[in-house]
Amino acid sequence: MPRVISTLGIQHNNPSDATEHVVISLPTRNTSEESVPSYKTNDFRKGLKVQIDGDPYQIIEMNFVKPGKGNALYKCKLRNLLRGTVVDRTYKGGDELEAADVEDISVQFLYQQGETWVFMNDETFDQYELTKDQVDDKWKFLKDGIKCSMVLFNGNPITFDPPIHVELEVTQCEPGAKGDTATNVTKPATVENGAEFTVPGFIKQGNVIKVDTRTGDYVERVSN
Numbered sequence: 001m002p003r004v005i006s007t008l009g010i011q012h013n014n015p016s017d018a019t020e021h022v023v024i025s026l027p028t029r030n031t032s033e034e035s036v037p038s039y040k041t042n043d044f045r046k047g048l049k050v051q052i053d054g055d056p057y058q059i060i061e062m063n064f065v066k067p068g069k070g071n072a073l074y075k076c077k078l079r080n081l082l083r084g085t086v087v088d089r090t091y092k093g094g095d096e097l098e099a100a101d102v103e104d105i106s107v108q109f110l111y112q113q114g115e116t117w118v119f120m121n122d123e124t125f126d127q128y129e130l131t132k133d134q135v136d137d138k139w140k141f142l143k144d145g146i147k148c149s150m151v152l153f154n155g156n157p158i159t160f161d162p163p164i165h166v167e168l169e170v171t172q173c174e175p176g177a178k179g180d181t182a183t184n185v186t187k188p189a190t191v192e193n194g195a196e197f198t199v200p201g202f203i204k205q206g207n208v209i210k211v212d213t214r215t216g217d218y219v220e221r222v223s224n
Contacts, residue, residue, distance in 0.1 A: 003126045003127065004118075004126075004127045004128075004129065005126060005127065005128050005129070005155070005156065005157060006116075006128070006129040006156075006157070037098070037099040038096045038097060038098050038099060039096065039097050039098075039099060040094065040095070040096050041072075041074045041091055041092070041093050041094060041095050041096075042093075044059060044062050044074050044076060044091075044097075045059065045062060046059055046060065046061060046062055047059065047060075049081070049099070049100040049102050049151075050078070050097040050098060050099060050100050051097070051098040051099065051100040051101065052078070052089075052097065052098075055080055055081075055082055055083075056080075056081040056082065056100035056101070056102050056151075056153050056158070057078040057079060057080055057081060057087075057100065058078065058079050058081055059076050059077070059078055060077050060078065060079050060086070061076065061077035062074060062075070062076045062077075063075045063076075071092045071093040071094070072092070072093040073090055073091070073092060073093070074090070074091045074092075074093070074095075075088070075089075075090050076088070076089045076090070076091065077089075081100075081102070081151065081153065081158050081159055082153070082158055084133070084136075100153070101153065101154060102151050102152060102153050102158075103151070103152040103155075104149055104150070104151055104152075105121055105122075105123075105149070105150050105152060106121075106122045106123070106147065106148075106149060106150075107119040107120060107121055107122060107128065107147075107148050107149070107150045107160065108120055108122060108145055108146065108147050108148065109142045109143070109144065109145065109146050109148060110127070110144070110145075111144065112139070112142075115131065115132040116129050116130070116131065116132075117129070117130045117131075117135050117139065117142070119148065119150060119157070119160065122147075128150060128152075128157040129157070130157055130159075130160065134157075134158065134159055134160075135160075137216075138160065138161075138162060138213070139193070139195070140193070140195035140197075140216065141162040141163075141166045141168075141195075141211065141213045142162065142193060143166070143168065143192060143193050146162065146163070146166065147163065148160045148161060148162050148163070149161045161213075162213045163213065164212065164213060164214060165210050165211065165212060165213065165219060166210070166211055166213055167208050167209070167210050167211075167222050168191035168192055168193065168195075168197075168208065168209060168211060169191060169192045169206070169207070169208050169209075170189045170190070170191055170199070170203060170204070170205055170206065170207045170208070170209060171190055171191060171192055171205065172189070172190040172205060173187060173188065173189035173190065173199065173203060173204065173205055174187050175204060175205075176200075176201045176202045176203065176204060185200065185201035186198050186199060186200060186201060187199060187200075187201055187203075189203055189209070191209070197209070197211055197216065197218055198217075198218060199218045200218070200221075202221075203221060206224075207221055207222075207223065207224060208221070208222040208223040209221055209222060210222050
């Protein structure tokens, strides 16, 4: 029987604009302890999911620095996948971080109920609920049945990503001048899910537009 899985027990705070900067020298792992998957500094890359103090993080920026003397340094910017906060960390060459106990699954968006967004696992048909804080501005790219990727932490949903490009129907906008195909004249347009995007002046109600979910920018008109 399909299950409904939410994030009860996981506290979510609003993201903070402030970042914390710490230079870390990690302790050597005791090989007699139970083996835990880990990444060495030469594995560090953007998008890698790691675990720090029991919380899952994703590396969103990584820069390699080779000082004149001493070990190489790996300067990382990491986002806490539970709270959305961003921290700066600097690691020495040879340091290790535990792999985050996360799972990426394919889901489709079903519906929104109040401040809860419901998705379904494509394989098991289990349903997952995300809160308003977890969804954040990504709701602008959702419509019924759209395929997304979701991250589970200890079996609980914590975040999701829509496809890089989505196609949405324009439901309301100011009419454009007849024959105007210029792209430097823009206007706001409301799409089928209630979100608003900036579009060229020639876009009209009923058009389907393609939007880049990484930036929220209009890409092209898909249909007239």
